[in-house]
Amino acid sequence: MINTTLALKIPERIKRIDELAHNIWWSWHPKARDLFKALDYPLWRSSGHNPVKVLYDTSVEILQKAAADPAFVELYDSVMADFDADMRDSQTWFARNYAEVLNGPVAYFSMEFALHNSLPIYAGGLGILAGDMCKEASDLGLPFVGIGFMYPQGYFHQHISVEGWQQEIYQQLNFREAPINQVLSPRGDRTITTVKLHNRNLSIGVWLVRVGRVNIYLLDTNLDENTAEDRQLSARLYTADPEMRIQQEIILGIGGVRVLRALGINPAVWHANEGHSAFMNLERIREEVEKGIPFNEALRKIQLSSVFTTHTPVPSGHDSFSHGLIDKYFDGFWQSLGIDRDTFLKLGQPDVRGQNGFNMTTLAMNTSNQRNAVSHLHEIETKRMWKALWPDTPEENIPICHITNGVHVPTWIGLDFIRLFQKYFGPDWLKHQDDVELWKKVHEIPDEEIWEIHRSLKSRLIEVIMGRAQLRWAEGEVNAQQVVCMGALLNPQILTIGFSRRFTEYKRPALILYDIPRLKRIINNPRYPVQIVFAGKSHPAEAQPVEGEIRPGHGRGPAAGQGTFADQQGFGSGFPGADGRAETRATAVIAAILWVAIRARSVLLPFVLGLFFAYLLLPLVNALDRRLFRLLRRHGPARILAILLVYLAILGLIVGFFTYLVPVVARQVQQLIANLPQIVSEIQLRLAGFQEWYNRNVPQWAKETIENQIQTIRSRAVASVGGAIAATVSAIGSTVAAIFGYLIIPFWLIYVFYDADRFGRGLASLIPEGIRPDALNLRRLFDDVVVAYVRGQLLVASITGALTGLGLALIGVDFPVLLGLITAIGDLIPTLGPILAAIPIVLIAVLEEPILGLWALLVLVGVQQLESLLIGPRVVGDSVRLSPAIIILLLIVAGEIGGFLGLLVVVPLAAFLRDVVRYLSLRTSRAEVLPDDALRQVRKARRGDWG
Secondary structure, eight states, X not given: OOOHHHHHHSOGGGTTHHHHHTBGGGGGOHHHHHHHXXXXXXXXXXXXXXXXXXXXXXXXXXXXXXXXXXXXXXXXXXXXXXHHHHHHOSOOHHHHHOTTTOSSOEEEEESOOOSOTTSOOOOSHHHHXXXXXXXXXXXXXXXXXXXXXXXXXXXXXXXXXXXXXXXXXXXXXXXXGXXXXXXXXXXXXXXXXXXXXXXXEEEEEEEEEEEXXXXXXXXXXXXXXXXXXXXXXXXXXXXXXXXXXXHHHHIIIIIHHHHHHHTTOOOSEEEEESGGGTHHHHHHHHHHHHTTOOHHHHHHHHHHTEEEEOOXXXXXXXXXXXXXXXXXXXXXXXXXXXXXXXXXXXXXXXXTTSSOOEEHHHHHHHXXXXXXXXXXXXXXHHHHHTXXXXXXXXXXXXXXXXXXXXXXXXXXXXHHHHHXXXXXXXXXXGGGTTOHXXXXXXXXXXXXXXXXXXXXXXXXXXXXXXXXXXXXXXXXXXXXXXHXXXXXXXXXXXXXXXXXXXXXXXXXGGGGGTXXXXXXXXXXOSSSOEEEEEEOOOOXXXXXXXXXXXXXXXXXXXXXXXXXXXXXXXXXXXXXXXXXXXXXXXXXXXXXXXXXXXXXXXXXXXXXXXXXXXXXXXXXXXXXXXXXXXXXXXXXXXXXXXXXXXXXXXXXXXXXXXXXXXXXXXXXXXXXXXXXXXXXXXXXXXXXXXXXXXXXXXXXXXXXXXXXXXXXXXXXXXXXXHHHHHHHHHTHHHHHHHHHHHHXXXXXXXXXXXXXHHHHHHHHHTSOTTTHHHHHHHHHHHHHXXXXXXXXXXXXXXXXXXXXXXXXXXXTOSOXXXXXXXXXXXXXXXXXXXXXXXXXXXXXXXXXXXXXXXHHHHHHHHHHHHIIIIIHHHHHHHHHTOOHXXXXXXXXXXXXXXXXXXXXXXXXXXXXXXXXXXXXXXXXXXXXXXXXXXXXXXXHHHXXXXX
């Protein structure tokens, strides 16, 4: 099926390039890859080697230019000739040797297929094997068809958080840019078949993936006919929810059989790759029983054409469902098999997981005649594990064999080695890859050539690791220590050991820590340095994938030899009781801090203020540190230089302030002091006039009342003066200490900035591990809001001060710059600040001329109204992403309920609570989002809010 959009833009001369892009055949044929590289190499790189995306993103002009380029057309013709020859070859290995053996294709059912990274519907080894089987079947000419799932979110992309924990990120697949084609029913709609799930019918759609000669049909439940919940059943690979899991496996097994029937495909052999798809044999038995064949005879018939491959050597890796779930989804199905419930349940028993459930591997074993493990040792272990199925059979005679896993050679051998083998083995060496004599020729290849290719490939691997580490650093998601642990300092010239496996306990990733002294001797040997690269994902359901901690930054020795943990890895801690110890430590530390703070509150005040400013400036220091690290490649010097640059910037602001603003303010202060005698005389004259008016017009009883109140106030003032003197004497020592503290704060903050990451990790260790990622992310959201709010308030105060100074200058009030500065400072204090700032302004204006005082008051009121109703809500709202209307309402309510304190905290508190609600809703949703992913989504949502 040719995509209409692409067909319209691709020139006629090269129109089949779309057909080639939609067949994974190109992925293991170097000339085909070269064709897409030649079209637009930068786009090829940026697309992740996705030819479909390359065609969509390439302009019509470039496509037309390519169609007119003789060199490109020659390469295109050569590739298409090879493609057609492969697709039409009637003399394949299978056709020459076994043409009459099968009367239909092999149907290969697998939960995942790893074909290429442009189609991310795989998790690991199971999918790798399935993908290689399809490619090899195409090369051999084996009739073969695959059945799997179309996962639009695939398996998760992995990130390691700042604290060293795996974070799962799910990304939606762009169907248009994937090498897939939609399959339609004869009616022209998307529904190919249906299956029953409990009390409802589920519609199943299909996507076709072409892998050379082989077709893979991927099942999709995201159809309009299905409920919103059912449409998510095919969204993700390997969900942890057992009910969703059984629904997926019913769709794959039963639905997969029905899809093949609907498409007119009648397989000769049915192969289940692991137990996930074992329900397919139940559906095939049902078909036979429906024809009138008794159950036992139908079972024997189905067994003869069924193959089962098991991969997992531990009981916990085999799916098992409770009898309650089996009853819910198969009540009524066993009647269609002609058996009762107990007989049906026995098909999935015994359960090697010890849960008395319905085991899918047991079902596959019971309904297949050919059962194979994936290596000789795995065969021995599998026979031991499943001996209960054949209790009277000696273990060595249990009917389980092994077929050792192999790889699809053109996919997994680097292009440099392919060229080397062509040079020494001949151009057709791939056709003889299973010939033992061929590989004896390896000894004829000079060691130097093999070694040079090895070094080149290792250098490219390290470039990829370093590129990922640098990208994470540039995005600001990791600290400098993690960048080192992620591979930023890997050396391509020394021995590199790789451990690339899924991180789970039975794969023994912690085995390297079995003999710590020996490990230290190896990685700290200066003559023979070693670096170790770990890569792998841990299943989201495995909260404790590895017993013990193997997290970035642990260990000793040179950075290059401590074990480098790339961006695809998962580590965790499996120590019981850690949360309780953390809570105890946290309580003790908090109590100690509070006791010290109360005892030394006056001395600690400057340090608290210093920490507040450090809190506001730390993001700037970290940003500079990241950029300088990319230049200097050393954390310590980069951090020191970043701190010094921030200090120089602050010093520049202070110098600018004293150079340009202070002289103006000083002149106005001097003028104010010079005018004080005149101002005092003016005040005295006005007081004398007031005294005369007071004596003449105020009744005697009122005078007595007023004088009594004044006397009371005077007595209290005298008493308070004595107390104040005593308090002042007692506070002299504290004051001296406080002054000393203010003087050393700038020097103290240097160490605070430098060790901020260490302090942060120390505080994080006090938080119980179970809630640590969420607690740290909420702190980051709080940081975002506070920094944004303070920045907004400073901007509002500056605008208000400038407008006040300008207004006072326009109406002729003296000292406008000084009074504008006073207004800006007062504006930082809600409610009381603007009133206190207005008193000297109005007083100075009135003393010049009473009417001027009225004008000054109008200016102040006007600016404050402008600030309260327009500037403040707009600027602060833009900073914390809240609507001005909401901010005004919040201030009114908070002022009424909480007074001064309410006005001070209501806006940042509201913004923070909004982010908290969003974060917790993401974390507690049915499709639970992981902490770092939730943090990114909340920040993204905040940017999309009002503003």
